[in-house]
Amino acid sequence: MDKYTVLLVDDEEEVIQVIMKKINWEGLGFSVIGYANNGVKAFEMVEEFQPDVVMTDIKMPYMDGMELAGRIKEEFPATKLLIFTGFDEFEYAKEAVHLEVEEYILKPVNSLELTNVFTQLKIKLDQEISEKRNTEILQKYYMESLPLLQANFYSTLIEGRIMEGDLPKYIEDYQISLKGPFFCCVVIHTSSRQVPKNMNPVLLATSVQKQAMERLGGKWHPKYFSYLGNTVMIAQLKNENEVSDLTDECDRFCRYASRMIGAVVIIGVGQVCSDILELSQSYNGAREAVSYRAIYGACRAINIKEIAPSETGRAVTANDAELSELFKKIRIGSPQDVTEAVDKYMDRMSFPDKSLQYHHIAVMEMVSALYRFVSNNDLVVEEFSGDTRQLYSNLLDLEPEALRKWLLDISFLFRENLMNARSRSSKSFVFRAKEYIDNHYFEEELSLDSICDLLGVSNSYFSTIFKKETGQSFIGYLTSYRMEKAAHLLLETAEKSYMIAKSVGYADPNYFSYVFKRQFGVSPSKYRTEQEEK
Known part of the structure; x- marks a missing residue:
């Protein structure tokens, strides 16, 4: 530096x-x-x-x-x-x-x-x-990270490959403490493309993992391990609502990592569960949340429950890698990404040496997977609201190019519906926040924390959405709103400044005067005098 x-x-x-x-x-x-x-x-x-x-x-x-x-x-x-x-x-x-x-x-x-x-x-x-x-310290830490047996247990756990009857023995043999009572999987992804000059990407990821263990420990009693190039954290929560605090703390850590060690970090927060064996679903949600960086940006934490509540715990189960990739592109990709994913899927589906029976099975699997996608994401699509057998029958009569066009059109329709749903959700949060300010601006306790508790979202997510929709931070909007109310009261009533301060949420009249002057350039008393003289 x-x-x-x-x-x-x-x-x-x-x-x-x-x-x-x-x-x-x-x-x-x-x-x-x-x-x-x-x-x-x-x-x-x-x-x-x-x-x-x-x-x-x-x-x-x-x-x-x-x-x-x-x-x-x-x-x-x-x-x-x-x-x-x-x-x-x-x-x-x-x-x-x-x-x-x-x-x-x-x-x-x-x-x-x-x-x-x-x-x-x-x-x-x-x-x-x-x-x-320091490269040597990072190298040493990398070699002396979590014991192999524990890391293998955690990896197997999030893969969903541990049977309920075997769980007590694993926990006892590997001396693992997971008391909960609630759990949440967090995926810490460090970009391997955006790294400081002369820094090894692997060592940078190790440094991020070390810093995460130091700064995200304590309250969450976390377990850390490396999996598929990411750091995975299993957090233990006292209640389900603590996930908002966890998301905010992860968000602060992303900014800290960027500033202190030059790392671009995205943290995905999965859904909360009360059963250790459900951590595989929480991990899938956290990994899905990391993918949403294409929409919400890097150097931040993304909570899957906040951005895609209907998708949590509902991973695509189709045994088709190309179709799963298509669904991912529908959620977060560009139109070009969707087109390429459709082409890739159709290429695999339409080999000339495949039998007619294989083609019928492939169409059936595609329709079933699309129907699950519609259901899991609460989409309203006319073609999937009726008898899917009739849809299946109609698709069997289509030539390959016509089938490709149908799949491309339906994929674009899904993408548009999902984007509209996100937009409606964002506008709903902002509308409810503005409405609450309108009815409670005079309460001194009104703050970013209180409004997020009311809405049930993390500070980081709400702040991002609110600023995106209004162009202002929540505190900036609240302050401006209160000052406009105060200005009207100064002109429409004969109340003293300290009474007006109290009526717009300020217990300290001196601080009220300071904020008012910062907003209007003059003190409250001078503002009243100047407006009366006009």
Whole structure:
């Protein structure tokens, strides 16, 4: 990493300007990405930019430096913290050792002292990055990963090849603890095409697996193993609703992996199950979710229950690789992909040396598989709503080219229906969220977490859909909505600002004034005066 990013936080802008000018940031290997004049704005910038270092004062409005440091350490533990403060707060600051602050610096800031601090911090950051990318450490870890017997058990489990009667013996012999009571399979896919320069793709995937074990452990009591080029995690949940938290945590990890080690990671989250032997269905769902990166993008977690609820646990069972590939392209491929998959299937189906009996069986299998696809995905298709025997009979009379055209047309129809269903689902989420804001904007507790709990989806999925549909983040939309309501109240009533603040969901009138000014460029009182004068 050539340069590390720094965020400066102080409510006195002149202090920040002095610090920015006194230090040769580029020479030290750092760049200042910006500054904030209060803790609330600073935390918003940390969420957006994830700086390597945050240097903050203690006394600030809305959220002081100690609370800011605590929240950063909780949600972004890799971020280094520096606190600079006045003499009378110095001992108080040093008592907060649990925040793992790198250094406490007394005001006024001395340029020599600050240069020394950042010099040492650069060395520490370089060592941490080097350790994560060190080829020898990764090679050793790769050779000393999960024991062979346990890895073989987990692989066999997700393949669905373990019989119920054999399960207790496997668990006892291999000393495996899967207490649940609920389970969820997670597939961590690391791109082998998009890798940092001079990095071996296998070692990069190993590094991702190691980082996942460190950052996604604990709460989920996970079991990790490698399978078909991916890392698979079996998470243990206390209840089914925890899958939304799991998805959000996986989503944060994808962004972390991209930033820290340059890996492009997609995580698929399968459906929750209460029986260990159902993990094979959860794995199929997680693997299917990874395929949806073509629609939802990379460097993120995708929960199959959120994007394709009707498909979970219903894997295609047709004994035909080409037909299974066609169904996959219908779900996530382009029109060209669908056409190529149809051609490939028809080539296999229409060999001239095949008997008429074989052709009849092949058409029957195709109709059965298509019917299952319609049923599994809750599609409404006229040709599959009646007697399938009549459809089968009609198709037998078609010449090869006509049969190919029929299959291509029906595949495009399936694809269009699925795309429309996803669009309707996305619009439904957004409509319900907007409707809820309209009826509850005055509640101080209204937040991204609360709306996601209400809708039963993860923060990451909802945020993606909401921004895609509205062009704004949920918090940005809620803030704008509240400010518009406040502006109307200022003009239509004689209420004091602090009462209006409370009526639009702000308990702190000072923070309300700060947000209002950021929205309209003037304070609430001045806004009222200016509008009345017009």
